């Protein structure tokens with residue numbers, strides 16, 4: 001048994017009729033892959049009434065995943081949760097990440113949280129949290145193994161997409177020999193690794209490519225503190241067509257690879273007095289502590305935060321101040 005809680009959760013699922021499955025705010029391959037894998041697994045177990053919901057726009061780049069079209073973008077403050085007995089929430093560590101709403105008022109239905117974030121803070125009664133695991137999708141694979149569930153090609157495809165997305169194609173330090181073993185098993189079950197990589201990493205829209213160029217152009221090196229950072233103003237961001245996906249992709253591609261640095265930060269002014277920051281560490285530096293001090297969260301290697309209510313320059317100063325404080329500690 002991979003997790004003690006697996007069977008208890010299966011029992012709870014078996015007692016329900018109407019199930020909601022969550023795709024977290026601003027979903028990535030792991031968020032969508034894990035949600036769709038759960039959807040397909042439950043369909044195999046029994047003919048539940050299932051609804052897949054997401055609070056934000058879905059990335060077209062993931063539309064190759066089976067049943068992607070079943071995910072509905074809904075407004076969580078108006079959605080009628082009371083029709084459902086159970087809400088399964090993979091790959092989310094707090095209510096903000098679940099709903100995209102700052103003061104979200106959770107509905108009174110049973111929740112199952114399946115997550116791998118270092119900063120998970122919800123503490124639901126029914127949850128499986130494995131902090132530091134590569135992805136929620138790897139966790140889901142382990143749960144399905146505990147359930148003796150037969151993984152078909154579609155499920156394998158969803159899980160492998162999630163793992164590839166959260167590991168940068170098996171590159172980050174969160175990849176263990178077990179992650180590779182699962183990857184191998186998923187490929188044997190029919191998951192098309194080449195297609196997933198081509199769709200996720202080899203189909204970059206041209207405007208996003210140009211945005212990457214701008215990020216590199218504006219990148220600054222903090223020599224004394226061993227990190228790099230970039231701040232993109234709202235004007236610049238709009239000029240490149242608000243490339244939402246390019247933001248975290250450029251962080252993963254460039255913020256963590258500069259020689260003699262411990263980490264990198266990409267700051268983007270998304271709205272007036274609203275900036276988001278993507279942090280990526282290089283090596284063993286725990287970047288989640290910086291994100292957390294700024295009110296955000298994430299993993300040791302990749303984390304995020306948003307600064308609300310400060311003008312652009314002030315927000316950037318605040319981020320750099322906290323970054324230097326932690327950078328200093330490690331020098």
Ligand SMILES: [Mn+2]
Nearest residue numbers: 030091136166
């Ligand atoms: Mn994840």
